[in-house]
Amino acid sequence: MAKGRVSIVVEHCKSCGFCVEFCPSHVLALSSAFNSKGYHPPHAVHPEKCSGCDLCGMYCPDFAIFATKTPGAKEGDK
Amino acid sequence: MSDRLITDIVNAGVNPVDHILRTDRMPHIWCPGCGIGTTVNSFARALIDSKIDLGSLALVSGIGCTGRVAGYVKLDSFHTTHGRAIPFATGLKLANPKLNVVVYSGDGDLSAIGGNHLIHAARRNIDLKVICVNNLIYAMTGGQTAPTTPGHSTTSTNPYGTFEPSFNLPHLVEAAGAVYVARWTTFHVRQLARSIGEAFQKKGFSFIEVISPCPTLYQRRNKLGDGLDTMKYYKEKSKVRHGAPTGEVGLTMTGEIIVGKFVDRDRPDYQTMMRTQYCESLGERFVEQEEMVCS
Amino acid sequence: MKADPRGVLTGTHFIDGDHACCEGALAAGARFAAGYPITPSTEIVERFASRVPTVGGTFIQMEDELAASITLQGAVWGGAKAFTVTSGPGFSLMMEHIGYAAMTETPCVFVDVQRGGPSTGLPTLPAQADMMQARWGSHGDYEIIALCPNSPQECFDLTIKAFNFAEEFRVPVMFMMDEVVGHMTEKVVIPPADQIEVFPRKHTHKSVEDYLPYGTNGDQVPEMAHAGEGYNFHVTGLTHDERGYPNMTPPVQDKLVRRLQNKIRDAADRISLFEEDQLEGADVVVVSYGITSRVAQRAIEAARESGLHVGKLRLITAWPFPEKKIRELAAKVKSFVVPELNLGQMVREVERAAAGKARTFAVSHAGGGVHRPEDILKVIVEASRCQTA
Numbered sequence: 099m100a101k102g103r104v105s106i107v108v109e110h111c112k113s114c115g116f117c118v119e120f121c122p123s124h125v126l127a128l129s130s131a132f133n134s135k136g137y138h139p140p141h142a143v144h145p146e147k148c149s150g151c152d153l154c155g156m157y158c159p160d161f162a163i164f165a166t167k168t169p170g171a172k173e174g175d176k
Numbered sequence: 177m178s179d180r181l182i183t184d185i186v187n188a189g190v191n192p193v194d195h196i197l198r199t200d201r202m203p204h205i206w207c208p209g210c211g212i213g214t215t216v217n218s219f220a221r222a223l224i225d226s227k228i229d230l231g232s233l234a235l236v237s238g239i240g241c242t243g244r245v246a247g248y249v250k251l252d253s254f255h256t257t258h259g260r261a262i263p264f265a266t267g268l269k270l271a272n273p274k275l276n277v278v279v280y281s282g283d284g285d286l287s288a289i290g291g292n293h294l295i296h297a298a299r300r301n302i303d304l305k306v307i308c309v310n311n312l313i314y315a316m317t318g319g320q321t322a323p324t325t326p327g328h329s330t331t332s333t334n335p336y337g338t339f340e341p342s343f344n345l346p347h348l349v350e351a352a353g354a355v356y357v358a359r360w361t362t363f364h365v366r367q368l369a370r371s372i373g374e375a376f377q378k379k380g381f382s383f384i385e386v387i388s389p390c391p392t393l394y395q396r397r398n399k400l401g402d403g404l405d406t407m408k409y410y411k412e413k414s415k416v417r418h419g420a421p422t423g424e425v426g427l428t429m430t431g432e433i434i435v436g437k438f439v440d441r442d443r444p445d446y447q448t449m450m451r452t453q454y455c456e457s458l459g460e461r462f463v464e465q466e467e468m469v470c471s
Numbered sequence: 472m473k474a475d476p477r478g479v480l481t482g483t484h485f486i487d488g489d490h491a492c493c494e495g496a497l498a499a500g501a502r503f504a505a506g507y508p509i510t511p512s513t514e515i516v517e518r519f520a521s522r523v524p525t526v527g528g529t530f531i532q533m534e535d536e537l538a539a540s541i542t543l544q545g546a547v548w549g550g551a552k553a554f555t556v557t558s559g560p561g562f563s564l565m566m567e568h569i570g571y572a573a574m575t576e577t578p579c580v581f582v583d584v585q586r587g588g589p590s591t592g593l594p595t596l597p598a599q600a601d602m603m604q605a606r607w608g609s610h611g612d613y614e615i616i617a618l619c620p621n622s623p624q625e626c627f628d629l630t631i632k633a634f635n636f637a638e639e640f641r642v643p644v645m646f647m648m649d650e651v652v653g654h655m656t657e658k659v660v661i662p663p664a665d666q667i668e669v670f671p672r673k674h675t676h677k678s679v680e681d682y683l684p685y686g687t688n689g690d691q692v693p694e695m696a697h698a699g700e701g702y703n704f705h706v707t708g709l710t711h712d713e714r715g716y717p718n719m720t721p722p723v724q725d726k727l728v729r730r731l732q733n734k735i736r737d738a739a740d741r742i743s744l745f746e747e748d749q750l751e752g753a754d755v756v757v758v759s760y761g762i763t764s765r766v767a768q769r770a771i772e773a774a775r776e777s778g779l780h781v782g783k784l785r786l787i788t789a790w791p792f793p794e795k796k797i798r799e800l801a802a803k804v805k806s807f808v809v810p811e812l813n814l815g816q817m818v819r820e821v822e823r824a825a826a827g828k829a830r831t832f833a834v835s836h837a838g839g840g841v842h843r844p845e846d847i848l849k850v851i852v853e854a855s856r857c858q859t860a
């Protein structure tokens with residue numbers, strides 16, 4: 099079970115790529131799909147690696163992504 | 177993945193900063209790859225981590241891209257005139273000393289048109305937390321040279337390259353009297369949040385500069401790539417030097433960026449000095465300012 | 472509501488107009504001033520700086536007038552009644568923030584002790600040449616209120632009125648003194664606090680959920696909240712909707728800017744204060760304000776002694792201009808004579824309101840002194856001989 103879970107508000111995304119670049123666990127990639135404004139939001143290619151550290155949330159300039167710790171999952175090292 | 181249109185929220189949940197944002201105004205106007213939103217993220221997390229009473233917090237912005245921050249935070253927030261965020265915030269703080277007053281504005285707003293107010297508020301040591309997002313350019317108006325634009329950059333008003341020297345803002349505000357001076361980039365999200373939290377612990381004029389990409393106007397015109405390229409540059413070229421002499425932290429177009437906490441000192445703030453002076457001079461005739469809320 | 476007695480220096484005083492203005496502000500409940508020194512207005516804040524720590528409040532001398540004129544507005548949103556004081560060159564610097572106060576509906580008072588201009592002009596000598604600037608100086612369409620005292624007593628009384636109008640209509644009020652009135656020393660009677668009516672802030676009683684910062688309730692003036700009360704409101708100089716959110720569309724602009732105008736225009740009859748004397752049966756009406764009204768008085772009396780039917784209309788409120796009153800008079804009288812310490816400002820308003828029904832004569836003066844009564848008299852005589860328009 100993944101320690102964290104990433105949520106993406108696809109309509110707010112402007113595909114800057116910050117979250118993809120700086121996710122320490124390399125969970126994310128930009129999707130080839132579009133949101134209604136024509137941007138490519140990220141999606142979790144390795145959701146099982148998400149630690150819930152929320153660094154993606156801190157980097158996101160559009161408040162379009164955030165990660166939460168999975169309740170019950172064991173705290174591991176980041 | 178196919179080229180399908182996706183519109184739903186992937187995984188439900190609530191963004192931990194949502195309660196600090198005017199979510200009914202999202203998405204915001206900032207460009208893709210602009211760093212201002214990232215600074216707001218660090219700011220919001222600093223508020224959460226420092227457990228500041230949001231009801232007693234007021235945020236004041238001037239004009240420009242960063243000036244729009246006031247419109248996106250769910251706080252008592254004031255979008256004032258160009259350059260005048262600091263004097264407006266001064267009035268707010270003096271009338272209601274219980275308020276935590278944050279000034280959140282850009283480099284052009286704070287250091288050019290508002291430069292006089294910046295140095296005088298630092299001199300007086302007004303208890304304000306100033307967050308200066310420095311994107312090295314006037315962005316809202318289309319990429320004109322700012323007092324912070326590094327030499328040899330191309331801007332819309334210096335199409336053959338800038339030649340006037342730029343301001344080193346930490347050096348300026350330290351000389352003017354700020355009690356807390358730090359600089360980070362938008363790459364340093366956790367350090368920035370920590371610095372903002374520290375500034376809230378200080379009584380007096382605190383100044384945090386955040387170097388931030390403007391991919392649309394600064395980076396594009398100078399062939400420095402997009403927002404992400406700039407973030408990678410920050411990661412690669414930033415050097416943390418706490419306590420660095422501010423005279424040595426000037427910025428260049430592609431060189432090293434010295435970041436860290438440069439100044440952390442104590443001296444009495446304006447209201448403390450005012451009160452002390454009145455008590456000494458007026459004795460029992462001095463009447464403490466009550467809460468000024470006129471019924 | 473009655474004045475807070477702590478700010479009221481009840482008694483009979485021999486003080487100048489600047490000092491009386493300061494006492495008026497304190498009596499009205501002003502507990503915050505931000506200023507920048509400029510002749511001939513500085514005595515107002517000098518007195519405030521000396522008095523306010525004994526009353527409970529703050530004076531701050533800012534780095535310039537740009538700062539002073541916005542610092543006071545920060546103080547207003549922090550809960551204070553606040554004002555600033557200046558003269559021509561500083562008034563010019565304050566224009567942007569008069570617009571900001573009009574747009575954000577920040578109740579506050581700007582005192583302009585007028586001196587000769589343009590530019591540095593005549594720092595120590597009078598003029599009345601900022602009257603149009605007071606009305607139109609900031610960009611865009613907006614409406615303000617401007618009052619013109621003609622004595623130290625009125626500097627006291629009308630400063631209170633200026634604060635009361637500012638609070639009632641949530642508008643910046645211009646207090647248009649002049650160097651002579653500011654530096655003239657006369658008897659000023661300050662009544663007991665319980666005889667001074669003070670208009671309280673239009674503070675909202677609504678819950679956080681129900682409060683709309685720029686929502687109106689019939690009388691066109693929204694209710695206010697202060698920072699730190701939990702309302703989490705937004706204030707912007709951008710065109711905004713009832714929530715205070717920026718909305719830069721023509722319909723929102725139209726609704727907002729018309730309301731900012733109409734809240735004053737619709738109450739113009741109540742705001743337009745004037746003093747009248749012998750208007751009934753007059754052939755000529757002398758329209759004047761501020762120090763000039765006192766010089767004109769001598770000319771009016773001389774004209775009456777020589778048998779002319781001369782009425783007097785002294786403008787206490789300059790803006791909104793009492794055009795209804797002028798229009799009514801224009802139908803009855805031959806002409807208006809308008810002496811003022813400028814080369815023609817309010818006279819154009821008189822001419823506009825008279826709409827050709829009566830003739831209008833200016834008695835201009837470039838400033839630096841006051842008119843000679845005989846110069847006004849000469850025009851009154853000329854005006855009384857003219858053919859009805």
